[in-house]
Amino acid sequence: MLVQCIGTGSSGNALALYSNSGKILLLDLGLSVKEIKKAINFRTSDIAGAVVTHEHSDHSKSLKDFENMGVKVFKPYMENNGIKKMQFNDFYVQCFQLPHNGITNYGFYIKVDNQKLLYMTDFEYCPFIFKKQNINHMLIECNYIKEMVGTNLVNLEHKVKGHCSLDTCKGFVEANKTSYLRTVLLLHMGYGSDNDRMIKEIKEVTGDKVFVDCARPNMKIELNECPF
Numbered sequence: 516m517l518v519q520c521i522g523t524g525s526s527g528n529a530l531a532l533y534s535n536s537g538k539i540l541l542l543d544l545g546l547s548v549k550e551i552k553k554a555i556n557f558r559t560s561d562i563a564g565a566v567v568t569h570e571h572s573d574h575s576k577s578l579k580d581f582e583n584m585g586v587k588v589f590k591p592y593m594e595n596n597g598i599k600k601m602q603f604n605d606f607y608v609q610c611f612q613l614p615h616n617g618i619t620n621y622g623f624y625i626k627v628d629n630q631k632l633l634y635m636t637d638f639e640y641c642p643f644i645f646k647k648q649n650i651n652h653m654l655i656e657c658n659y660i661k662e663m664v665g666t667n668l669v670n671l672e673h674k675v676k677g678h679c680s681l682d683t684c685k686g687f688v689e690a691n692k693t694s695y696l697r698t699v700l701l702l703h704m705g706y707g708s709d710n711d712r713m714i715k716e717i718k719e720v721t722g723d724k725v726f727v728d729c730a731r732p733n734m735k736i737e738l739n740e741c742p743f
């Protein structure tokens with residue numbers, strides 16, 4: 516299984532997960548349909564579906580375009596149908612709500628090829644614990660470092676109540692890590708972030724056996740099978 520970063524941050528978020536059989540699940544659609552199609556090499560017939568976390572355009576920009584193409588999109592923030600789980604070909608997906616400064620926002624728990632992933636972005640904190648799920652890969656926002664932001668930022672309240680700090684991210688990884696954890700991919704770095712420091716401090720929580728990096732456009736990472 517493979518994860519590809521197409522875009523991350525306030526200029527637009529989209530990731531592609533490729534299952535071992537070559538099916539694609541898109542995580543957020545915050546770039547133009549053209550950019551996303553190009554990034555996946557125009558393999559539109561391999562798209563099993565997409566999930567969208569919330570209404571902000573850096574996550575939902577091309578939602579309508581993909582729906583018009585006939586792509587099945589799980590967007591629980593728009594639906595009042597109580598559906599909390601969906602199957603998209605190889606991908607089993609379950610959603611859970613995350614606080615984003617008053618905007619309805621969801622994180623996703625995904626099972627594919629015997630691997631368990633979390634995709635979480637644009638959240639102040641996570642009210643749930645996933646220790647029992649033995650998560651293998653965390654795709655998680657690490658937006659800012661508290662003391663690098665200061666107190667004078669114009670949209671400080673939105674940043675603090677809507678985005679995940681390094682401290683919060685570390686706390687989540689600490690609370691949810693098990694010996695099954697293989698990857699922590701940091702997402703949506705914003706004003707007041709420092710990639711090297713974030714990677715270093717998260718690695719101090721995970722230990723050496725876990726791959727930790729910050730997402731960059733065009734980056735592809737093999738998500739290896741857990742050997743246990």
Ligand SMILES: [Zn+2]
Binds near residue numbers: 524525528573637703
């Ligand atoms: Zn965002």
Ligand SMILES: [Zn+2]
Binds near residue numbers: 571
């Ligand atoms: Zn947002």
